Amino acid sequence: MHWVRLFALQFTIAAVAVPASAQESREATIVAEQAAKLQKVEPYKRHPAEELLLEVRQALIEQPSGFYPYFDSVYSGGGFTLGAGFRQYTGDRAHWNIAGLYSLKGYKLIRADAVAPGLWSGRVDLRSTVGWRDATQVRYHGLGIDSPADLDTAFRMQQTFGGGDATAHLDRWFHLTAGASYEHYSIHDPTGDLTSVQDVFTADAAPGVGIDPSYIHSFASVALDWRRPGADYARSGGLYQVTRHFWKDINGTYSFDRLDSEVVQHFPILRENWVISLRGRLESTLDDNDQVPYFLLPSLGSGSTLRGYDSWRFRDRHGLLFSGEWRWIVSRLAFDMALFYDTGMVAPRFERLARNGFVSNYGIGARFHGPTRTPLRIELAKGSEGVQLVFSASAAF
Amino acid sequence: MNNHLRYARHGAVCVLLLAGVLLPASAAAPRFFADDPLKREPDSQNASAVREWDIDLFIDLAVNLFGRPGDPADNARARNVNTIDEVPDSSWFTNRILPGPVTPADVSRGPLVGNGPAPGTWTVVSRKLTGFAPGFTMRDSRGEIWFVSFDADGHPEAATGAIMVANKIFWALGYWQVENFLVSVAPEQIVIAESATFTPPSGRERRMEPRDLDDVFTRSHRGADGRYRAVAARGLPGRTIGGFRYHGTRPDDPNDVVPHEHRRELRALKVFGAWTNLVDMKAGNTLDIVIEENGRSIVRHYLQDVGSTFGTGANGPREYDEGWELLFEPDLARKRLLRLGFFFQPWQTVKYVDNPAIGRFEGDEFDPQSWRPRVATAAFLRARADDNFWAARRVAAFTDDMIRSAVKTGGYSDPSAEALLTDVLIKRRQKIVNAYIPAINPLYEFALSADGALTFRNAAVETGSGQSPASGYRAQWLQFDNTTGQTRPLGPDSSSRDTRLMAPAPLPDANGAFLKLLVSAVEPAPAEWLRPVDVYFTRSAGGWRFIGLERLP
Numbered sequence: 001m002h003w004v005r006l007f008a009l010q011f012t013i014a015a016v017a018v019p020a021s022a023q024e025s026r027e028a029t030i031v032a033e034q035a036a037k038l039q040k041v042e043p044y045k046r047h048p049a050e051e052l053l054l055e056v057r058q059a060l061i062e063q064p065s066g067f068y069p070y071f072d073s074v075y076s077g078g079g080f081t082l083g084a085g086f087r088q089y090t091g092d093r094a095h096w097n098i099a100g101l102y103s104l105k106g107y108k109l110i111r112a113d114a115v116a117p118g119l120w121s122g123r124v125d126l127r128s129t130v131g132w133r134d135a136t137q138v139r140y141h142g143l144g145i146d147s148p149a150d151l152d153t154a155f156r157m158q159q160t161f162g163g164g165d166a167t168a169h170l171d172r173w174f175h176l177t178a179g180a181s182y183e184h185y186s187i188h189d190p191t192g193d194l195t196s197v198q199d200v201f202t203a204d205a206a207p208g209v210g211i212d213p214s215y216i217h218s219f220a221s222v223a224l225d226w227r228r229p230g231a232d233y234a235r236s237g238g239l240y241q242v243t244r245h246f247w248k249d250i251n252g253t254y255s256f257d258r259l260d261s262e263v264v265q266h267f268p269i270l271r272e273n274w275v276i277s278l279r280g281r282l283e284s285t286l287d288d289n290d291q292v293p294y295f296l297l298p299s300l301g302s303g304s305t306l307r308g309y310d311s312w313r314f315r316d317r318h319g320l321l322f323s324g325e326w327r328w329i330v331s332r333l334a335f336d337m338a339l340f341y342d343t344g345m346v347a348p349r350f351e352r353l354a355r356n357g358f359v360s361n362y363g364i365g366a367r368f369h370g371p372t373r374t375p376l377r378i379e380l381a382k383g384s385e386g387v388q389l390v391f392s393a394s395a396a397f
Numbered sequence: 398m399n400n401h402l403r404y405a406r407h408g409a410v411c412v413l414l415l416a417g418v419l420l421p422a423s424a425a426a427p428r429f430f431a432d433d434p435l436k437r438e439p440d441s442q443n444a445s446a447v448r449e450w451d452i453d454l455f456i457d458l459a460v461n462l463f464g465r466p467g468d469p470a471d472n473a474r475a476r477n478v479n480t481i482d483e484v485p486d487s488s489w490f491t492n493r494i495l496p497g498p499v500t501p502a503d504v505s506r507g508p509l510v511g512n513g514p515a516p517g518t519w520t521v522v523s524r525k526l527t528g529f530a531p532g533f534t535m536r537d538s539r540g541e542i543w544f545v546s547f548d549a550d551g552h553p554e555a556a557t558g559a560i561m562v563a564n565k566i567f568w569a570l571g572y573w574q575v576e577n578f579l580v581s582v583a584p585e586q587i588v589i590a591e592s593a594t595f596t597p598p599s600g601r602e603r604r605m606e607p608r609d610l611d612d613v614f615t616r617s618h619r620g621a622d623g624r625y626r627a628v629a630a631r632g633l634p635g636r637t638i639g640g641f642r643y644h645g646t647r648p649d650d651p652n653d654v655v656p657h658e659h660r661r662e663l664r665a666l667k668v669f670g671a672w673t674n675l676v677d678m679k680a681g682n683t684l685d686i687v688i689e690e691n692g693r694s695i696v697r698h699y700l701q702d703v704g705s706t707f708g709t710g711a712n713g714p715r716e717y718d719e720g721w722e723l724l725f726e727p728d729l730a731r732k733r734l735l736r737l738g739f740f741f742q743p744w745q746t747v748k749y750v751d752n753p754a755i756g757r758f759e760g761d762e763f764d765p766q767s768w769r770p771r772v773a774t775a776a777f778l779r780a781r782a783d784d785n786f787w788a789a790r791r792v793a794a795f796t797d798d799m800i801r802s803a804v805k806t807g808g809y810s811d812p813s814a815e816a817l818l819t820d821v822l823i824k825r826r827q828k829i830v831n832a833y834i835p836a837i838n839p840l841y842e843f844a845l846s847a848d849g850a851l852t853f854r855n856a857a858v859e860t861g862s863g864q865s866p867a868s869g870y871r872a873q874w875l876q877f878d879n880t881t882g883q884t885r886p887l888g889p890d891s892s893s894r895d896t897r898l899m900a901p902a903p904l905p906d907a908n909g910a911f912l913k914l915l916v917s918a919v920e921p922a923p924a925e926w927l928r929p930v931d932v933y934f935t936r937s938a939g940g941w942r943f944i945g946l947e948r949l950p
Contacts (some may be wrong), residue, residue: 026479030654031441038651039444044450045648054453066602121611231546260783270745271717274738328738333719333725337734 003085010089027138036278065089066208070099071375071393075135075157076302077311078107080391093118097109102335108134128164129181133157136191136198139312140248141292145346145357147314149385155197157295159183173226177243180218187212187295208254208293213346215255216248227266231372233395235275237328238265247296256290258283258298272332275323279397281305283351285317300344300359303390304397307342308361308383320353323397340379340396359384367395427879429911429944430933438487442651445694447687449638452680458772462725467644467658467775475661475784479934480945482783488652488697490571490662502804504795507565513578514629515539521610527681528702530556530711531616536590542632545582547617547625549712554754554814556711557628558807560704562804562818563673565803570669570791571662572700576631579808581624584614593769613948618672623771626808633686641684641698643774648728650696661784665777668788670777671768672807672829674758674824676719677705678770678777698718705887708756710751715757718744724771754814760824765832782837782925783948786856789833790841792826793860800826829863835863835923836946838930840870840896840916845934845941849900851914857926866922868896874901877911877933884913891918910936911944 023029046054060069085099094116101109111131130171135157141147163181170176173316187210189196203209220243227237245258260283267276283298294315298304301313307323322346329336343360347353364382367374379390460466465742476611481483486492493499515537525532526545532546548556559573561579568574595606617625646653657663666678684701687694709714721744722729732740748764770777800822839857846852851872871892875884888901904912915929931947 024430025432026435027432027439029430031438033654034439034442034652037654039652041446041649042651045450050453050456053456057455064598089601092597092599095599121608122614128781246404270741273741273745275601328733330734330738331725331730332722333718337737339737 002331004025030128044133045392053351060320070101072101073107073393074101074103074107074109075133076137076170076304077105077138078103078135081107081110081214102113106134106136108132123169125169126164126169127166127179128162131160133159133161133280135159137194138190138295139194139310140197140201140206140315141313143294143297143316145314145316145359149310149313151200152194153197153200154194156188156190158186158188160186165219172229175221175223175225177223179219180216182214183217184214185212185293185295192207192242200353201294204360206294207297211293213254213293214250216250217245218248219243219245227264231366233369233374234266235272236266236268239263251358252294253389254291256292256296257286258285260284272329275325275327275329275336277323277327277338277397279321279323281319281321282353283319286318288349299348300346301390303377303379303392304381304394305342306344306361307340307363307379307381307396308357308388309359310383310388313385314346314359315346318350318353320344320345325396335370336367338367338379338396339363340365340381342381361388363388363389365390398777400536421478428877429480429879429933430880433944434481434483435485436479438477438485438489438651439575439691440488440693440695443693444650444652444687444696447638447647447694449636449683451642452642452747454679454681457680458724461643461772461774462723464774465778466642467779468488468656472781473659473779474781474947474949475664477661477722478661479944480649481557482787482946482948484571484767484787485662488695489660491571491573493571494791494799497794499794499799501798504565504569505802505805505806506570507577507803509578511576511631514541514543514580517586519582519586519589520534520542520588520592520593521605521649522590524595524605524609524613528543528711529911531613532703533610533613534632535587543629544625544632545580546711547582547627549614550616550618552709552713552753553618553620554626554701554807554809555709555713555756556704557626558754558809558814558818559707559709560628560702562803562807563703563706565674565800565806566673567669567700569795569799572703573697574859575633575701575777576700577632579806581620582627583624584610584835592842597824598758600694610938627689633684633699633925634696635688637685638685638687638696640680640701641685642680643678643776647684647696652695652917658775658779660776661787662788663774664780664784665788666774667777668765668785668792668829668833669782670770671765672792672825673703673706673762674720674768674866675703675713676704676710676715676770677702677710678774687902693808700720707821708758709754710756713756717757718742719757719771720744720768723769723773750817752811752814752817754809754811755821756817758818758821760821762829763825765825765829766799781949782833785833786837786839786948789829790856792829793834793856795822795826797823830855830860831862834860836925838917838928839863840930841946843914843916843932843934843943845914845943847940851898851900851916853896853916853932855896863923863926866918866920866926868892868921870896871917871919874904875912875913875915875916879911887912904941905936908936908938914938 010223015137015355017219040206065088067086070085070221079104081101083101087095087097089095096114098112114125114128121258129380137154139154141151161181165366167177186321197206198209210243215278223241227234232320233356243260247256249255265278285292297315298319299312299315300319302311323342325338325340327336327338343358345353345358361381363379365379375393381388452772484490514537519537521533521535523534530546534544536542564574564577589605594602594607595605596602604816645656645657682702684699685696688697743762749757749759801819802814804819835857839855840853841856843852844852858865871890873890876887877884891898891901912934914932916932917929918926933948934941935944
């Protein structure tokens, strides 16, 4: 029996391990290879790294309902932020969502939204939101473009808000939005070593200092937008938008109206080898007699306005900003660079916006894009008050 | 047990085992078998156990864009070619345009074997599961399943035209293709099956509703008559198991033994892709089907979606750099980064004829050797001069009439669109030929008569991509030992100014004798032509039989 087993073993070795040369025809050679593979066929197994990647993607990005990572800003100047959300669908596209953010400076945001996009064959989007925001160290340098840079004054703003809006897509490019919300602002001393605004400024230099107003804030907006739809960055097209805000102080003293307008135009050159991107933004308080609390005034200075200046560096009743970028596309897949120049002005009266006194900065930026979002924008900007390094999870404009 | 007997037995076992391991290795492998050159690659094993797999689009893209999957060896000869350097018919490929003949009518018919969808009510059974073009899956009034895809809104005839034309071209080139029909769809003829389901963004599958169909039609181009032009692709018989990768083998398919990066017909897509601008070579555009053939299950491999060709995509014209650059090329990115974008490429200035149905497709600035898909496959990167030559000869075999016949099936309502596509394909064909046929010793169709006259043809001269070498050709004549591979000169080299060379001495007349000839051009000639092509013949009762050819080792 032992001999029989040995012969069987020998036969098996020969049958499986016999290379091509042992065959008598080309076809037999291939057949032998295929027969040998038949002995070891196995179901496909993904590499563990691929499996892990797919699971993470499914869990954090693709699953319609459930937890997801949330990257956004709590409030300008809050610093690096991390957050998470939970989304639950109630219809094909309708869903509610709860999300929270926490920043390095202790800024906090929690919000709940109910969203119903794409109603009436994609023509109408509805959204309602309630939330609470705590911005612990919002800088305030006083009014005007000449306000001092070296003040260490700040305030802590806690905002409670709730409301809704509707957007009608009248055409592929033409959109109307209207909405209303209740907003309550509670102003406190800042955290850390900063000096409270209330300790330094009077009502003349900080309108509304000491108040905790509640507003009914309504707005209506019309936009002509032929940039790439559904993405936060574009290399062609333009946005022309005007928004009228009505801030109704429930107690009556600090009601005001504001007109915001924004123009963005991208000019691709040599088939998007370069893109010249221009932006103009105006925020204007409409009635000179209206009282606007200092923390709701138009402002300049941040990673998306005057990038060479601190967040909220300049505030006044009117604000005007121009930005120009010369972008060069390093890789269509995900990466472009830009040289940029921002200039802006704030003024107590509209007619003074056009006078001399604009502050400006210039800089260079690198932007890493995903299919629809800009998860990382790093920029170095130089203004008259120094150099700012900007990290952002959204496009500049 | 007696010790002597034990030793004897162990000794015998050792001898047997040693023989089992060493004998095949030491036995000299014949270079040629009696059935060479193989005409058909067998699928000998039952592949019924193959299971469906899902190749993730982004993983596939990342692996091919940033990695180098497959055999690390460069310059490896294709492994599925037969001894005469041709690709046998297989579950991957069928020789059609060469050796031919294929007529313009054949090209026009392409893979069609039946009629299109039956008229009357079409019942939608599911939404379109892949690709960006709007569409759905439906059952016609005969009960046949069809995959229907439309032109994107604002881009009439673009996507459907490209699908139709490319389908015919790639069929003629030899690939397994689905049966595509150009159809006109009226929304009124569509009903939704009770069983049809739809998965909205919520991820919760539900019964398909009319509003879901409305969404498909909203995204599709509506003709002036209120109807929608579409391509209906007949459902393939068999079990769908996902696409194939352009590297490695499928671990559960016993017949899949040649790594895909070493399959010549997949390497050849470098040339065919350049000709047709097939920029989207992802695994997701391929399809493996388990079919029954000769009583066993085998896997057939389809180039299922070749619609990403010419100048348009599913949703409009191609990006300007598509066909010119990979999605990401580190060297180009570095240069652009450091030079502030002052690094120009031809795509930035190339002129296109403005024809929305055809898109950005041109033949004047086109350079086959610098052409790029979005993401290079492992097979694309392994293509060598002999693979490119093989492919270019097939492109060259397309006559103008064949190209016209293929383009005609695009059903373009604008004659200028048809003329433009035809014109560009003809121009690009010649550039392919000029680039790849003279880039290697282009001699082919060798024959050796009983009286020792060797004849052959020069593909470069015949296609106008090269001139006949002024000093002619030279051949070195060797007797070849098929078992050991050793050679022995039969006499001095022979040479001739034309493509007929005489043997320098009487040739062996014994059946089973082998000859090896090293045939090259004589200087002055292109350097590539001076490198001899190895040609093998074997003697049989009928005379000398051409049995082997190797352009590159």
